[in-house]
Amino acid sequence: MSAKVAKAPVTQPALRPDDSKAAAKIDLSEVGAVHQALRAGRLTQARRTTLSGNDAIAKAALEAGARFFGGYPITPSTEVLEYAARNIFSYGGSYLQMEDEIASIASAIGASLGGIKAFTATSGPGFSLKQENLGYACLVEVPLVVINVMRGGPSTGGPTDAGQSDVMQARWGTHGDHPIVAIAPATVQECWEETVRAFNIAEKYRTPVILLPDAKVSQMKEPVILPALADIPIVNRARPSGAPEEYEAFGPTANGVPLLAPFGEGYRSHFTGLYHNRKGLPTRDVRLIDQLQKRIHAKLNTPAARRDILKTETFLCDDAEILVVAYGITARAAKDAVLEARAVGIKVGLLRPITLWPSDRETAIKYLSRVKRVIVAELNLGQYRLEIERLAYEAAQRKQCVPTTVTGLHRVDMRLISPRDVYEEICR
Amino acid sequence: MNANPICSLEMPDLRRTTMRRNIWCEGCGLGNMQQAISIALMRQLGRRFKVDFMQPAGLEAIKNNIAMVSGIGCTSRMAGHLDANTVHTTHGRSLAFASGLKMARPDLTVVLAAGDGDIFAIGGNHFIHAARRNLDMTLIVYDNRSYGMTGAQASPTSPMGEFGSSAPYGVFEAPFNLVDLAIGAGAGFVAQGAVTTLQEHQDQLEELIAAGLDHKGFSFINVVGTCHTGWGARNKRSEAFRYRQYLQHEVTPVERWRELPPEERAALKPLGIIHSVDRPDLQSSPAYTEIVARGKKAAASLEEPLEDIRLIDLDPMARPPRTSLRFAGSGGQGVITAGEIALSAAVLAGKNGVFTKNYGPEARGGEAYSDVTVSDGEIHFPQSDELDVLVALNQETFDKFRKEVGPSGRILVNSSAVRETYDDPRVITSPIGEILARDVRPPKRDLGINILALALVLDYLGLMSRQAIEAAVMKSVGKKNPALNQKALAAGFAEAERLKAH
Numbered sequence: 060m061s062a063k064v065a066k067a068p069v070t071q072p073a074l075r076p077d078d079s080k081a082a083a084k085i086d087l088s089e090v091g092a093v094h095q096a097l098r099a100g101r102l103t104q105a106r107r108t109t110l111s112g113n114d115a116i117a118k119a120a121l122e123a124g125a126r127f128f129g130g131y132p133i134t135p136s137t138e139v140l141e142y143a144a145r146n147i148f149s150y151g152g153s154y155l156q157m158e159d160e161i162a163s164i165a166s167a168i169g170a171s172l173g174g175i176k177a178f179t180a181t182s183g184p185g186f187s188l189k190q191e192n193l194g195y196a197c198l199v200e201v202p203l204v205v206i207n208v209m210r211g212g213p214s215t216g217g218p219t220d221a222g223q224s225d226v227m228q229a230r231w232g233t234h235g236d237h238p239i240v241a242i243a244p245a246t247v248q249e250c251w252e253e254t255v256r257a258f259n260i261a262e263k264y265r266t267p268v269i270l271l272p273d274a275k276v277s278q279m280k281e282p283v284i285l286p287a288l289a290d291i292p293i294v295n296r297a298r299p300s301g302a303p304e305e306y307e308a309f310g311p312t313a314n315g316v317p318l319l320a321p322f323g324e325g326y327r328s329h330f331t332g333l334y335h336n337r338k339g340l341p342t343r344d345v346r347l348i349d350q351l352q353k354r355i356h357a358k359l360n361t362p363a364a365r366r367d368i369l370k371t372e373t374f375l376c377d378d379a380e381i382l383v384v385a386y387g388i389t390a391r392a393a394k395d396a397v398l399e400a401r402a403v404g405i406k407v408g409l410l411r412p413i414t415l416w417p418s419d420r421e422t423a424i425k426y427l428s429r430v431k432r433v434i435v436a437e438l439n440l441g442q443y444r445l446e447i448e449r450l451a452y453e454a455a456q457r458k459q460c461v462p463t464t465v466t467g468l469h470r471v472d473m474r475l476i477s478p479r480d481v482y483e484e485i486c487r
Numbered sequence: 488m489n490a491n492p493i494c495s496l497e498m499p500d501l502r503r504t505t506m507r508r509n510i511w512c513e514g515c516g517l518g519n520m521q522q523a524i525s526i527a528l529m530r531q532l533g534r535r536f537k538v539d540f541m542q543p544a545g546l547e548a549i550k551n552n553i554a555m556v557s558g559i560g561c562t563s564r565m566a567g568h569l570d571a572n573t574v575h576t577t578h579g580r581s582l583a584f585a586s587g588l589k590m591a592r593p594d595l596t597v598v599l600a601a602g603d604g605d606i607f608a609i610g611g612n613h614f615i616h617a618a619r620r621n622l623d624m625t626l627i628v629y630d631n632r633s634y635g636m637t638g639a640q641a642s643p644t645s646p647m648g649e650f651g652s653s654a655p656y657g658v659f660e661a662p663f664n665l666v667d668l669a670i671g672a673g674a675g676f677v678a679q680g681a682v683t684t685l686q687e688h689q690d691q692l693e694e695l696i697a698a699g700l701d702h703k704g705f706s707f708i709n710v711v712g713t714c715h716t717g718w719g720a721r722n723k724r725s726e727a728f729r730y731r732q733y734l735q736h737e738v739t740p741v742e743r744w745r746e747l748p749p750e751e752r753a754a755l756k757p758l759g760i761i762h763s764v765d766r767p768d769l770q771s772s773p774a775y776t777e778i779v780a781r782g783k784k785a786a787a788s789l790e791e792p793l794e795d796i797r798l799i800d801l802d803p804m805a806r807p808p809r810t811s812l813r814f815a816g817s818g819g820q821g822v823i824t825a826g827e828i829a830l831s832a833a834v835l836a837g838k839n840g841v842f843t844k845n846y847g848p849e850a851r852g853g854e855a856y857s858d859v860t861v862s863d864g865e866i867h868f869p870q871s872d873e874l875d876v877l878v879a880l881n882q883e884t885f886d887k888f889r890k891e892v893g894p895s896g897r898i899l900v901n902s903s904a905v906r907e908t909y910d911d912p913r914v915i916t917s918p919i920g921e922i923l924a925r926d927v928r929p930p931k932r933d934l935g936i937n938i939l940a941l942a943l944v945l946d947y948l949g950l951m952s953r954q955a956i957e958a959a960v961m962k963s964v965g966k967k968n969p970a971l972n973q974k975a976l977a978a979g980f981a982e983a984e985r986l987k988a989h
């Protein structure tokens with residue numbers, strides 16, 4: 060039967076189309092993408108302003124095309140809600156301050172399934188509350204960006220002080236085997252760039268992406284250089300164009316990412332948190348369940364996906380004998396310490412994972428297998444250290460040698476790890 | 488069925504043909520409820536879009552416009568049965584998912600099917616807020632007074648004294664009065680139907696759902712239902728037909744119910760439209776429209792002007808000198824703003840900078856401070872082990888932060904408020920409070936003290952040009968009160984001159 064039928068009125072917000080011209084100018088997989096584009100002359104004009112990390116995140120979300128924000132106030136991420144409330148109407152979008160953290164992520168998932176880009180923001184305790192629905196978004200493959208500004212924990216902990224203690228919650232907070240992308244920006248400029256990248260990954264791979272700034276980065280203000288709106292590389296989810304009756308919301312595609320139709324256009328489908336078949340309907344077929352579970356992992360692990368998702372800054376790593384691994388605000392302290400140590404002749408480098416999950420295994424292994432000692436510095440008691448230890452072991456297995464010693468520099472007393480702390484650890 | 492238009496006497500329905508079977512027990516009232524929802528949707532949407540649901544094209548248009556959202560439980564499986572845009576979400580959260588969906592897509596008809604445990608226990612918070620928020624959506628609850636799918640546990644609507652698997656000796660908590668709850672929470676349309684054995688009740692249910700769909704705003708239709716295999720089996724009502732016959736004795740038309748004395752009312756459930764107020768739903772309310780317009784106007788231009796930008800390659804090994812400043816004072820003295828302006832002045836002067844504030848209770852009264860680090864090159868870690876400059880507007884912050892200033896650092900002290908400086912050799916005193924009162928004469932005490940101190944310290948240290956400082960002030964607080972801030976700037980610069988001459 061023909062699919063062309065009289066349609067009920069549709070008022071879908073227009074999405075700016077994907078723009079290959081913008082993508083050619085700015086490559087978000089580069090560290091310091093906007094600055095690199097300006098240095099290379101691919102970009103000659105840009106906007107200068109001064110922003111806080113939270114404002115940069117919210118602004119980037121709107122400039123990347125987000126048109127719905129579901130939020131709930133929580134220190135230190137509230138400014139994201141406030142920024143969205145102030146500005147989202149101007150972009151033709153809307154927001155709701157929901158009744159709780161669970162509802163705020165739920166509303167964002169609902170909006171995204173409706174066909175628009177949506178996001179939510181929170182901090183540790185609220186992130187815990189969002190976990191069930193985060194798992195829903197993983198299995199139902201909903202494009203979504205969740206901002207989690209890290210403070211101290213567990214429990215209420217230190218609401219106003221920076222922590223990096225949600226690294227494992229970001230990875231394993233929701234139940235079940237699930238893939239996840241988590242990104243930790245270190246500067247305000249990066250808050251903007253990585254938020255745009257987070258939306259692009261979410262859309263391209265139909266997956267939730269967690270942006271994981273620490274409270275220090277989200278609260279500080281720095282000058283930023285932003286490209287013109289027309290120069291922002293934007294990716295939108297792939298939509299079906301074939302016959303609606305053949306549409307499979309969880310069907311096979313070349314890159315493992317199924318097409319996602321907005322509601323209302325004839326591509327009627329079912330979305331359920333139960334294991335489902337290609338049409339989205341509940342299934343108990345073990346073969347289909349196995350395929351589904353493995354595909355949602357595999358889609359983030361193709362060479363193209365790894366290029367889009369993984370991102371690591373390596374600073375003075377090539378001849379390093381000691382490697383400091385740090386991310387977010389701690390990486391900034393580590394950079395000062397590395398420079399200070401280099402000034403007195405110590406061969407030390409900094410490996411800064413910008414994408415924490417999935418971990419940039421090959422880059423880490425390359426350096427882990429070369430150095431004599433590794434220091435993981437983070438504002439927790441050794442969460443990412445576990446991953447680095449695992450990778451050091453894998454690096455050693457490949458080379459058939461003893462794993463490099465991995466030590467930790469950890470702090471959970473609400474104070475930051477300072478350059479001096481890292482320097483002393485390097486000199487130890 | 489609907490694929491066969493020739494058989495025009497056959498009523499089409501919304502069943503999803505690809506969904507082979509449902510999981511419901513034979514005889515469960517959920518089938519009746521699904522049928523009522525199906526028919527009401529076809530009828531009402533057909534009318535709304537002026538299409539014929541008996542024709543395939545018309546039915547297609549109707550199906551495309553429906554978004555059914557559900558949570559977890561027997562009832563919530565209904566979403567899978569309907570050939571529409573359907574979302575089977577997490578336990579209790581369907582209303583929250585639906586709220587985001589409706590905000591994103593006001594054009595869709597959003598319908599929810601849910602159970603009493605799902606909506607009133609785990610999802611209770613979302614229910615009251617959905618009622619209050621009044622988005623245009625229709626919630627139909629199958630109230631079987633128990634958790635059916637998990638095996639007859641008690642729910643927030645289980646009658647006291649009845650038995651469930653989690654109430655083996657009887658339910659000892661009072662149930663919700665759903666009608667009162669919904670009205671109290673602000674629902675604009677509240678109705679109750681029942682799945683008994685009577686056709687009139689089935690017809691009424693259809694009418695109630697249709698009226699709910701027509702109502703603009705949040706509508707709630709409670710369906711008095713059964714669960715013969717679970718709750719019924721534990722309460723001597725395990726036979727589906729008998730259980731539903733028994734329901735007939737529990738319900739009465741709302742018109743009759745209203746006439747009854749209170750003690751008789753409590754034992755009966757009113758059927759019909761119990762509450763209906765005509766008012767616009769959230770998205771079509773004049774208040775919302777006006778607020779959106781206000782928001783659009785206030786944030787009209789969000790794209791900053793473009794500039795030609797040339798970046799030079801920086802030496803990654805460079806460790807350029809930096810200056811760290813702290814502005815400190817009492818909560819109302821604007822020291823956070825001073826730090827922000829100092830950052831913007833640094834940027835206007837072509838420098839790099841980082842601003843950090845202390846955040847939280849201390850910033851809301853009591854002591855407050857903000858830090859700014861300024862440099863000609865990159866700034867990695869935004870804090871310094873030692874402060875280079877402290878501006879202390881009161882004694883408390885002077886005492887508290889003096890120790891954090893390096894041996895060669897400087898402390899600008901407001902001598903109008905700081906009486907004791909412990910002969911600290913790093914101290915530079917200036918009667919900032921008195922200068923403010925004398926030269927700026929603010930209408931409110933301390934208004935402008937931050938700007939005066941900022942102009943004074945930045946100019947005195949020669950950290951950036953006066954033009955940059957002035958431009959930063961005028962871009963910020965100066966917009967609101969140019970005259971006062973100009974005076975504060977001038978007073979600050981004059982005092983800097985005096986101190987420099989010293």
Ligand code: SF4
Pocket residue numbers: 510511512515516517561631635636713714715716717
């Ligand atoms: S368990 Fe109860 S509510 Fe669920 S389908 Fe069976 S009879 Fe109906």
